[in-house]
Amino acid sequence: MATQVPSIKLASGYDMPLVGFGIWKVPNDTCADQVYNAIKLGYRHIDGAWDYTNSAEAGKGVRRAIEEGIIKREDIFITSKLWNNYHKREHALEQAKLENEAWGLGYLDLFLIHFPISLEFIPFDQIRYPCFWTDKEQTQVTPLSKVPIQETWQALEELVQSKVARSIGVSNFHTQLIYDVLSYNKVPLSVLQVEHHPYLTQPDLIAMAQENGIAVTGYSTFGPLSFLELGNADAQGVKPLFETDVVKGIAAKHGKSPGQILLRWCTQRNIIVIPKSNSVDRLKQNLSLFDFNLSEDEIKQISGLDIGLRFNNPATLGRPIRIF
Ligand code: NAP
Ligand code: NAD
Numbered sequence: 001m002a003t004q005v006p007s008i009k010l011a012s013g014y015d016m017p018l019v020g021f022g023i024w025k026v027p028n029d030t031c032a033d034q035v036y037n038a039i040k041l042g043y044r045h046i047d048g049a050w051d052y053t054n055s056a057e058a059g060k061g062v063r064r065a066i067e068e069g070i071i072k073r074e075d076i077f078i079t080s081k082l083w084n085n086y087h088k089r090e091h092a093l094e095q096a097k098l099e100n101e102a103w104g105l106g107y108l109d110l111f112l113i114h115f116p117i118s119l120e121f122i123p124f125d126q127i128r129y130p131c132f133w134t135d136k137e138q139t140q141v142t143p144l145s146k147v148p149i150q151e152t153w154q155a156l157e158e159l160v161q162s163k164v165a166r167s168i169g170v171s172n173f174h175t176q177l178i179y180d181v182l183s184y185n186k187v188p189l190s191v192l193q194v195e196h197h198p199y200l201t202q203p204d205l206i207a208m209a210q211e212n213g214i215a216v217t218g219y220s221t222f223g224p225l226s227f228l229e230l231g232n233a234d235a236q237g238v239k240p241l242f243e244t245d246v247v248k249g250i251a252a253k254h255g256k257s258p259g260q261i262l263l264r265w266c267t268q269r270n271i272i273v274i275p276k277s278n279s280v281d282r283l284k285q286n287l288s289l290f291d292f293n294l295s296e297d298e299i300k301q302i303s304g305l306d307i308g309l310r311f312n313n314p315a316t317l318g319r320p321i322r323i324f
Contacts, residue, residue, distance in 0.1 A: 005044065005287065008272060011188035011213045012160075012167035014109065016077055018267050019287055020045030022219060022274035024052050025229060030278065035061030037280050039070055042287055047193075047217070047274040049081035049114055050099050059103035078103060079110040079193075079274075081171060082156070085127065087118035087147040092155035098124060100164050111156060111165035112193055115172045117314055118147040132314070149177060150184060157187040167191065172312070175208050182212065191215050195312050196271060197223040197262065198241055198305035210270065217272040220311060221262050226276065227311040234311055246301050254292050257285055264289050265302045 007015035021038040023031060023046060031054040035046060039062065046062065048055050062078070065071050080103065086095040100108055119132070119142040132142065156168040169191030170181065181189055192209045196202065196218030209216050220226045222242070227235035241247055242258035251258045259275070259282070266273045267289055275286040294302075 008215045010167050010190040010215055012190045014166050017045040018272050020047045020274040022047040022276040023058055028054050028057050031057035032061040036064050038283050039065040041284050045077040047079045050083040055102040077109040080108050081112045081114035084115055084117050084119040085122045087152040089151055089155040091121055092152055096159050096164050108165045110167045112169045112171045113152055116177050118145045120145045153181055160187045175205055189214055193217040195220050197221050198302050199223050199307050199309040201303050201306040218266050221273050250298050264294055
């Protein structure tokens with residue numbers, strides 16, 4: 001029996017499931033199967049992006065589940081994102097079109113501006129390593145491009161008119177930029193996706209978004225774990241969240257895994273989670289979050305681990321980004 005997951009009503013009027021499967025770093029050769037497995041387990045929300053380079057494979061996994069009658073298209077919520085090199089209006093429209101075709105599902109449920117950083121355009125057939133760098137060795141940085149967020153946001157609004165995307169939003173934005181978008185948007189800003197784990201709780205940002213009717217998705221819920229996979233220097237030597245006394249103690253008390261405790265800490269505060277896992281067992285575990293509740297004090301204790309430690313930090317990731 002597939003697990004039932006509650007949803008959040010977005011400002012656009014559509015429903016978004018509180019738990020999704022995030023597919024960053026899910027290998028291309030296993031992505032279609034893992035997405036299909038996730039759907040069989042009960043996942044109804046997949047978080048992808050142009051930058052993850054596995055949308056075509058993920059779409060194949062979703063289409064298999066549809067062809068086998070496990071779900072219908074309208075039962076599943078697909079998120080994708082606009083990469084930094086495509087912020088100019090015509091590039092944003094083209095990248096979204098290509099991304100929508102890669103998924104092959106007719107439309108995207110949610111399309112986000114991945115970062116409020118505009119990098120120089122790289123033709124779609126020439127981009128080899130869609131990241132902050134133009135080469136695998138991470139030595140050649142991509143120059144910035146002078147495209148204001150307003151132009152990019154308005155391109156996303158066009159995607160809603162043309163039915164490429166049902167809802168739109170932003171990722172890795174802070175309050176000031178959100179207020180700016182709210183000063184000119186005509187289509188609701190439905191979702192803010194940001195790094196969120198007990199070492200980086202950002203309570204003011206989350207409160208501001210939720211108070212303005214913007215649903216919040218937290219990524220990298222397990223903190224350093226995801227970034228250790230990448231060899232990120234900031235994650236080395238950081239105490240794993242799963243091994244802190246607070247998380248271990250609360251997990252033991254509830255008879256749940258530390259991962260489930262961190263995910264429940266989010267969903268109980270109406271924060272959507274999108275844990276990534278290459279293991280089917282952990283996919284299953286990460287969806288099984290709704291048969292227990294943390295007490296207010298337990299939530300407070302977990303939030304008390306905050307040390308303002310950000311792993312996905314463009315200030316260090318892409319430095320030196322230069323304006324040419
Ligand atoms: P994450 O989901 O917090 O962590 C994934 C890591 O946790 C993997 O090493 C995985 O290993 C492990 N893991 C998963 N479930 C576990 C469990 N129950 N117990 C113990 N370990 C577990 O990190 P993330 O991938 O950085 O963030 C989640 C998603 O957010 C991404 O996939 C992506 O969709 C999105 N995201 C968005 C942005 C953005 O800029 N908007 C940035 C980062 C991430 P195994 O695979 O071996 O299970
Ligand atoms: P995560 O916290 O979801 O995963 C961290 C690590 O935990 C992974 O290596 C995974 O293998 C492992 N893991 C997963 N479940 C586990 C379990 N039950 N037990 C033990 N280990 C487990 O971090 P993430 O992968 O960085 O992020 C998840 C998703 O968030 C991404 O796939 C992506 O969709 C999204 N994301 C978005 C952005 C953005 O800029 N918008 C940035 C990062 C991630």
